[in-house]
Amino acid sequence: MADRSSAIIPTLQNITATLSLDCGKLDLKAIALQARNEEYNPKRLPLVIMRIREPKTTTLIFAAGKINIVASCDVRFPNRLEGLAIAHSAFSSYEPEIFPGLVYRMKQPKTVLLVLASG
Numbered sequence: 828m829a830d831r832s833s834a835i836i837p838t839l840q841n842i843t844a845t846l847s848l849d850c851g852k853l854d855l856k857a858i859a860l861q862a863r864n865e866e867y868n869p870k871r872l873p874l875v876i877m878r879i880r881e882p883k884t885t886t887l888i889f890a891a892g893k894i895n896i897v898a899s900c901d902v903r904f905p906n907r908l909e910g911l912a913i914a915h916s917a918f919s920s921y922e923p924e925i926f927p928g929l930v931y932r933m934k935q936p937k938t939v940l941l942v943l944a945s946g
Protein backbone atom coordinates (compact mmCIF):
# COMPACT_ATOMS: atom_id res chain seq x y z
CA MET A 828 0.00 0.00 0.00
CA ALA A 829 1.31 3.46 -0.92
CA ASP A 830 2.25 5.93 1.79
CA ARG A 831 -0.45 8.62 1.70
CA SER A 832 1.19 10.89 4.27
CA SER A 833 2.87 12.87 1.49
CA ALA A 834 -0.20 12.98 -0.78
CA ILE A 835 -1.29 16.43 -1.92
CA ILE A 836 -4.94 16.98 -1.09
CA PRO A 837 -6.49 20.28 -2.28
CA THR A 838 -8.57 22.01 0.38
CA LEU A 839 -11.75 23.70 -0.81
CA GLN A 840 -12.20 27.11 0.73
CA ASN A 841 -15.53 28.17 -0.78
CA ILE A 842 -18.20 27.18 -3.28
CA THR A 843 -18.57 28.52 -6.83
CA ALA A 844 -21.92 29.28 -8.39
CA THR A 845 -22.97 30.92 -11.64
CA LEU A 846 -26.41 32.29 -12.24
CA SER A 847 -28.11 34.11 -15.04
CA LEU A 848 -30.51 36.91 -14.12
CA ASP A 849 -32.23 36.60 -17.52
CA CYS A 850 -33.12 40.29 -17.41
CA GLY A 851 -31.27 41.76 -20.37
CA LYS A 852 -28.18 43.93 -20.18
CA LEU A 853 -27.12 45.28 -16.79
CA ASP A 854 -25.82 48.83 -16.31
CA LEU A 855 -22.48 48.07 -14.65
CA LYS A 856 -21.69 51.74 -14.03
CA ALA A 857 -24.96 52.23 -12.13
CA ILE A 858 -24.30 49.09 -10.08
CA ALA A 859 -20.78 50.27 -9.25
CA LEU A 860 -22.00 53.72 -8.20
CA GLN A 861 -24.60 52.30 -5.81
CA ALA A 862 -22.67 49.37 -4.36
CA ARG A 863 -20.09 49.12 -1.61
CA ASN A 864 -16.91 47.06 -1.66
CA GLU A 865 -16.80 47.01 -5.43
CA GLU A 866 -14.25 47.50 -8.19
CA TYR A 867 -15.17 48.69 -11.65
CA ASN A 868 -12.57 49.54 -14.27
CA PRO A 869 -14.12 48.93 -17.71
CA LYS A 870 -10.83 49.63 -19.48
CA ARG A 871 -9.25 46.71 -17.63
CA LEU A 872 -12.15 44.24 -17.21
CA PRO A 873 -15.76 44.47 -18.47
CA LEU A 874 -17.33 43.54 -15.13
CA VAL A 875 -18.01 44.69 -11.58
CA ILE A 876 -16.11 42.89 -8.83
CA MET A 877 -17.87 42.89 -5.45
CA ARG A 878 -16.26 41.60 -2.28
CA ILE A 879 -17.96 40.71 0.98
CA ARG A 880 -15.94 40.15 4.14
CA GLU A 881 -18.24 37.75 5.97
CA PRO A 882 -18.67 35.20 4.57
CA LYS A 883 -15.57 35.89 2.47
CA THR A 884 -16.93 36.05 -1.07
CA THR A 885 -15.98 37.59 -4.39
CA THR A 886 -18.71 38.06 -6.97
CA LEU A 887 -18.17 38.93 -10.63
CA ILE A 888 -21.09 40.74 -12.28
CA PHE A 889 -21.19 40.87 -16.07
CA ALA A 890 -23.31 43.21 -18.23
CA ALA A 891 -25.01 40.20 -19.86
CA GLY A 892 -26.69 39.41 -16.53
CA LYS A 893 -24.36 36.57 -15.56
CA ILE A 894 -23.06 36.50 -12.01
CA ASN A 895 -20.16 34.30 -10.82
CA ILE A 896 -19.56 33.67 -7.14
CA VAL A 897 -15.92 32.69 -7.00
CA ALA A 898 -14.30 30.12 -4.72
CA SER A 899 -10.71 29.17 -4.10
CA CYS A 900 -8.69 26.18 -3.07
CA ASP A 901 -5.06 25.67 -2.15
CA VAL A 902 -3.40 22.78 -4.01
CA ARG A 903 -0.42 23.16 -1.65
CA PHE A 904 2.24 23.31 -4.36
CA PRO A 905 3.47 26.06 -6.68
CA ASN A 906 2.35 26.13 -10.32
CA ARG A 907 4.55 26.81 -13.33
CA LEU A 908 2.14 28.93 -15.31
CA GLU A 909 4.27 29.28 -18.45
CA GLY A 910 4.58 25.50 -18.78
CA LEU A 911 0.88 24.99 -18.10
CA ALA A 912 -0.01 27.59 -20.74
CA ILE A 913 2.20 25.88 -23.33
CA ALA A 914 1.03 22.34 -22.52
CA HIS A 915 -2.66 23.35 -22.55
CA SER A 916 -2.65 26.21 -25.05
CA ALA A 917 -6.08 25.27 -26.44
CA PHE A 918 -7.68 25.85 -23.04
CA SER A 919 -5.50 28.45 -21.36
CA SER A 920 -4.66 32.13 -21.58
CA TYR A 921 -1.69 33.57 -19.73
CA GLU A 922 -0.75 37.23 -20.04
CA PRO A 923 1.19 38.15 -16.87
CA GLU A 924 1.43 41.84 -17.89
CA ILE A 925 -2.37 42.07 -17.69
CA PHE A 926 -3.27 39.53 -14.96
CA PRO A 927 -0.86 37.50 -12.79
CA GLY A 928 -2.83 34.27 -13.13
CA LEU A 929 -3.51 31.76 -15.88
CA VAL A 930 -7.10 31.53 -17.13
CA TYR A 931 -8.02 27.92 -17.92
CA ARG A 932 -11.36 27.39 -19.69
CA MET A 933 -12.74 23.86 -19.54
CA LYS A 934 -15.44 22.90 -22.03
CA GLN A 935 -16.99 19.97 -20.15
CA PRO A 936 -18.05 20.76 -17.53
CA LYS A 937 -18.14 24.42 -18.53
CA THR A 938 -15.75 25.87 -15.97
CA VAL A 939 -13.24 28.69 -15.75
CA LEU A 940 -10.26 28.29 -13.44
CA LEU A 941 -7.91 31.07 -12.43
CA VAL A 942 -4.62 29.37 -11.62
CA LEU A 943 -2.06 31.29 -9.58
CA ALA A 944 1.65 30.55 -9.35
CA SER A 945 1.42 30.27 -5.54
CA GLY A 946 -0.87 27.23 -5.79
